[in-house]
Amino acid sequence: MDIAIVGTGYVGLVSGACFAEMGVNVTCVDVDASKISRLQLGEIPIYEPGLDIMVKQNLEAGRLHFTTDLSYCIDNVELVFSAVGTPPDEDGSADLKYVFEVARTFAQNIKKYTVLVTKSTVPVGTAKKVKAVIYEELKKRGVDIPFDVASNPEFLKEGNALKDFMNPDRIVIGVENEHARNLMDKLYKPFVQNNYQVLFMDIPSAEMTKYAANSMLATRISFMNDIANLCERVGANVDMVRYGIGTDARIGAKFLYSGCGYGGSCFPKDVRALIQTGRENGYEMCVIEAVEKVNTRQKSVIFDKLFNIFDKKLKGRSVALWGLAFKPETDDMREATALVVIDKLIKAGVKVSVYDPVAIDECKRRIGNVVTYCKNMYETVLDADALVLVTEWEQFHFPDWKRVKKLMKGNVVIDGRNIYRRKDLEKEGIICYGIGK
Numbered sequence: 254m255d256i257a258i259v260g261t262g263y264v265g266l267v268s269g270a271c272f273a274e275m276g277v278n279v280t281c282v283d284v285d286a287s288k289i290s291r292l293q294l295g296e297i298p299i300y301e302p303g304l305d306i307m308v309k310q311n312l313e314a315g316r317l318h319f320t321t322d323l324s325y326c327i328d329n330v331e332l333v334f335s336a337v338g339t340p341p342d343e344d345g346s347a348d349l350k351y352v353f354e355v356a357r358t359f360a361q362n363i364k365k366y367t368v369l370v371t372k373s374t375v376p377v378g379t380a381k382k383v384k385a386v387i388y389e390e391l392k393k394r395g396v397d398i399p400f401d402v403a404s405n406p407e408f409l410k411e412g413n414a415l416k417d418f419m420n421p422d423r424i425v426i427g428v429e430n431e432h433a434r435n436l437m438d439k440l441y442k443p444f445v446q447n448n449y450q451v452l453f454m455d456i457p458s459a460e461m462t463k464y465a466a467n468s469m470l471a472t473r474i475s476f477m478n479d480i481a482n483l484c485e486r487v488g489a490n491v492d493m494v495r496y497g498i499g500t501d502a503r504i505g506a507k508f509l510y511s512g513c514g515y516g517g518s519c520f521p522k523d524v525r526a527l528i529q530t531g532r533e534n535g536y537e538m539c540v541i542e543a544v545e546k547v548n549t550r551q552k553s554v555i556f557d558k559l560f561n562i563f564d565k566k567l568k569g570r571s572v573a574l575w576g577l578a579f580k581p582e583t584d585d586m587r588e589a590t591a592l593v594v595i596d597k598l599i600k601a602g603v604k605v606s607v608y609d610p611v612a613i614d615e616c617k618r619r620i621g622n623v624v625t626y627c628k629n630m631y632e633t634v635l636d637a638d639a640l641v642l643v644t645e646w647e648q649f650h651f652p653d654w655k656r657v658k659k660l661m662k663g664n665v666v667i668d669g670r671n672i673y674r675r676k677d678l679e680k681e682g683i684i685c686y687g688i689g690k
């Protein structure tokens with residue numbers, strides 16, 4: 254089977270590599286010519302564990318191709334996936350300009366029946382608009398070529414993307430007719446054979462499922478952060494509360510961790526887009542609006558703690574930061590909490606030194622040299638008044654606290670992800686402040 258995937262970012266590249274791994278002949282298309290040149294040489298522009306090997310093997314096997322030009326493969330493919338970005342617009346709604354651009358390119362190039370499948374996260378009703386764009390372009394060409402649109406939202410998690418794609422909890426597919434369903438059925442047959450759930454539904458429900466899923470996960474995080482903040486004020490320990498409620502089968506233990514707020518390319522923008530969809534339809538999404546509000550506040554928790562600990566006198570202090578990426582195992586810094594913490598500290602006149610195993614280049618690209626970039630986690634703490642853990646990379650789990658204390662000027666650690674045992678640090682004369690304890 255031959256398919257094309259337009260947009261070679263986190264989702265498009267992972268999907269392309271994984272479909273190729275399953276024997277599909279995949280052409281990945283992107284407007285970014287330098288990205289495509291690197292990929293043609295087997296160089297991966299993002300950090301995602303295992304992706305480099307999978308791309309290289311499938312390139313060598315001749316099942317994975319990279320191009321800037323959809324017309325190069327359009328005659329051979331049955332399905333064209335659109336996996337371009339849907340960044341937030343000024344009002345919080347999803348900016349669909351790239352999605353429509355792909356629809357136009359699709360319509361300008363098809364010569365036979367082809368299905369355009371949207372993998373990007375798009376608001377309910379987008380498929381209808383995509384169809385209108387295609388009809389308009391076909392009309393301009395003066396041709397009447399049959400086509401279908403479908404929705405296949407992606408649920409992979411950065412950092413675990415290959416495993417998530419190959420072993421999904423479920424695959425959601427929205428279609429309008431049997432034609433498109435048959436093609437999607439054919440593509441996902443290996444998943445069905447491996448007993449993964451493929452859920453067919455109407456397109457609006459598929460589009461909505463993605464937003465509902467991300468908003469539900471974000472809700473659990475903001476809920477726990479709210480509970481954590483109250484725990485601090487009443488002398489309870491949020492970790493105990495988490496065990497206490499996570500053991501209830503109706504609640505479950507996953508996604509109940511409190512911390513310094515969620516970031517990333519999905520939760521923040523998808524939550525805002527859902528709120529906006531509500532507004533556009535005359536409906537106030539009260540729960541989701543609160544989720545967003547709590548998260549914005551939570552991203553300030555680290556700064557607020559430092560502000561209080563140092564008695565509002567932060568100017569001239571030195572703070573070390575461990576972790577820049579929005580979560581471990583990725584170099585993605587979109588809406589990362591680290592950016593908020595750094596910004597607030599710099600504005601308060603603090604000298605900030607940072608370390609992340611893979612996101613340093615990305616951080617330099619975003620904020621330049623306003624912070625000191627270090628080669629390892631210990632270099633950051635040299636002469637620091639405080640150390641802040643923002644991203645819980647595995648290598649930060651068991652630091653040599655003796656060494657840390659010797660290098661630091663002060664003795665304050667803020668554990669933004671609740672991974673440390675306070676008593677381990679106390680032994681070395683360090684005071685550890687968690688979230689909700």
Ligand code: NAD
Pocket residue numbers: 259260261262263264265282283284285288336337338339351354355372373374375407408409410411518519
């Ligand atoms: P990304 O920004 O990493 O990649 C998008 C790619 O699309 C870029 O390489 C860009 O050059 C390319 N592009 C833009 N316009 C194009 C065009 N007209 N033709 C060809 N290529 C074009 O984005 P991403 O993180 O992969 O996200 C893509 C979509 O998937 C978004 O809607 C996102 O919400 C959704 N999603 C992302 C994740 C995730 O973890 N990143 C998970 C699930 C869903």
